[in-house]
Amino acid sequence: MSQKHKRKTNPCSNVGTSVQDIRTKSLSGLIVITASLSILSYVFNVPLLNNIAPAQAQKSSSAVQRGYNLLKKGWVNDAIKAFGQAIKQNPQSSQAKIGLAISYNRAGRITEAWDAYQQVLAQDPNNQSALKIVGIMGTYRPEWQVRGIEALNTLLNTNPNDAQARSYRALLYTYQGKVNESLADYQIVLEKNPTSETILGAAQAYSYSRNYQKALELFNRYRVAGKPITGFAAVAYASTLRETGNPKAAVQVLEGQLQSSKSLDKLAIETRSELAKAYVANQQSQQAFAVLEPIKNRPEAILPLARSLNEIRSSSNNPAIAQQVATLYRQAIANSPNPSPALLRETADVFTGLPQGEQTALQLYRQVAPQFPNDKSLVVRQLVLENKLGQLGKSDLKRRLVAEVNPLPSDQAQLQQIALALSDVDAPDPELLPLYQTLSPRVNVPFLNFRIAQIYLQQNDTSNARQALAAYTATPEGAKSLAPQLLAAEIERREGNLEASAQRFQAVLTTKSGGDDITDGALRGLAGVRIQQKRFDEALTAYDQLIIRQPQNLTTQLGRTSIAYQAKKISEQEANAVLSNWLATQPATNAPPELFSLVGTLPAQPQREPLYNYLAQVDPSYLPVQLRLVQVIAKRNPTQAQARVKQLIARLPKDANTYQLQGDLARAIGDLDLAGKAYENILAQQPDNIDALAALGGIRFEQRRFDSARQIYSQVVAQKPQDKDARRALAGLSAIADQPLTALTQLEQLEVEQISQGASDAEVSRQRQQIQEDFLQRRGFQPSWENYERRGK
Known part of the structure; x- marks a missing residue:
């Protein structure tokens, strides 16, 4: 399942999701907050500025000395004049330029202070004091951030242990949306007795990077000091509370902040945006829409509104909201003459989770990736999307x-x-699996455990699959998702608890709260169980519902064709026509599970050997296709087929779930003894397995051990009276035993029952006619239909 369940869901092999839609916490939309007074008071460090004066004053000219003395007395305007005069007297005086910069800063003339510090650095690029102040001032305005980072880079190259400089650089990286770089700095600073302001900044950065557990730990660490969390930090704190399973507390934090807001400024907009998400998580949908109403149709609120609506969409799976989200993000990019990489990446993340949004997401990732050549995550994103879009096998x-x-x-x-x-x-x-297991304990991505459970299930390791699934459901994210129910149902199906599996799928459908992907996954899962139970009509009903939901979905039509053919509702010719149309219209890399199912269900055809080979390479674990490949190879090279079967069987675990496949593979190469042993092994573990018993009857029939075959098929019919294949086999055995009248009676009874149920079986009619013809010819009679044919000629 992709992250659209927020993720896409497939009950049997692709169950997922979409429990989490991608929700990016990039700061690209928040850069303007640096102009606020709260940030200004946070970064403005007056003692640092004052401490520069004494050392500089000792080495200065009399004019410079007078300026520092005036500055020390607090006569800032007079100091500005004095330093200005000193610079006129000596334009190269760095002490005078620093004094002027400090004075401008103390006077609140921020732009002039900034320019003055640039002049200092133009003359002395390694001036430690000026570098630090420029770094701090970089947090004042968005357009100064890059220069602030450059100044702190220079400072930290010569003094890497300056924790204050590193914490400010981390803050600037956060404002720039460079969360990776920000966290790298914060990780170093947090190890060195950081200030409470640094802890708060780090908490926000971890929240924006979606490492919510670490963010919550830091927010709580900040609160220990008794300081309130307000402003934009409160928005990040509420987001962290919501994502860690405490939406009620998030609502309280934001409602309090919104009540104290007197205008619809940037902070109020962000507060409303995050409050809407908290309301949705707290099952207060009406309040969510209401709190967003004031920020609609406001250009400055496009991104906050888009983020909130995306959260609502991921919870409600409302296609109309999905369209609004897509439109808003496109507007945000269109309104930016030069969209930032952070905005492009956020938009790509969101489109990854939108219906039919993968192609747009891939284009955006490709646009961003060249700017970050060392970011492996961007390459991984592209590979995953290329696979989903059928561009990568x-x-x-x-x-x-x-x-x-x-x-x-x-x-x-x-x-x-x-x-x-x-x-x-x-x-x-x-x-x-090793990659997922290595990553899982090192990151905060609960859904990795879901994927690990899927992998274990592919390996038929249901015990470890259950443990990994339990690890996911123990998280707040997993607890509120229905995707684990789909995977749990699939685990039960693999374990043979078919009715329990079906009931779980039906329970998911009954809730009607899982969204489109969950519903589609539950219908496919239920169909899979009914197929295994050979209740094909019910499986078709499930697929008919899927087709109603997705009438243009060729993959769904492919799946329905596979079931209809197994149910003998359509002919082999009709099924082949659907398959041929798919192969002619779809890219070769588009190989959904439904394709495997139909190809594995239809009889082997030599001309399809290239297709069998390709599908076997795509998914070597899908043995029905491997069986078809073995069958066509056996016709031209029995030795090669036998060698391939031995390799396949050697890779299979020795349990009841794979003995059936071993038997089928052995039967394909004519090794009836090996096939018989495989079915006997199944029955030793599962004495009531009717399918294995019937298969063993078929083996005995082919071995011409007719008495054993009769005994086995009689057991099958006794346990499953409606099994028409077993009853036809018994009729055939009666004919072989020279009991044609008994055989005819058995077939006629089966035919009558089928007609009464509104069904028919051409094979039963053909077998009855053949036995009747043989019976008449043995007694010297010409069958009536042959006489009719001769007269017609």
């Missing part, structure tokens, strides 16, 4: 993922992004 995806992330980067924020991207891979390849 499953085996190529696995190979390139391993190549890109080996070795994993040490940067924590990049690890987080890689994990989020990998969590979008539907039904990951089992060979990726």
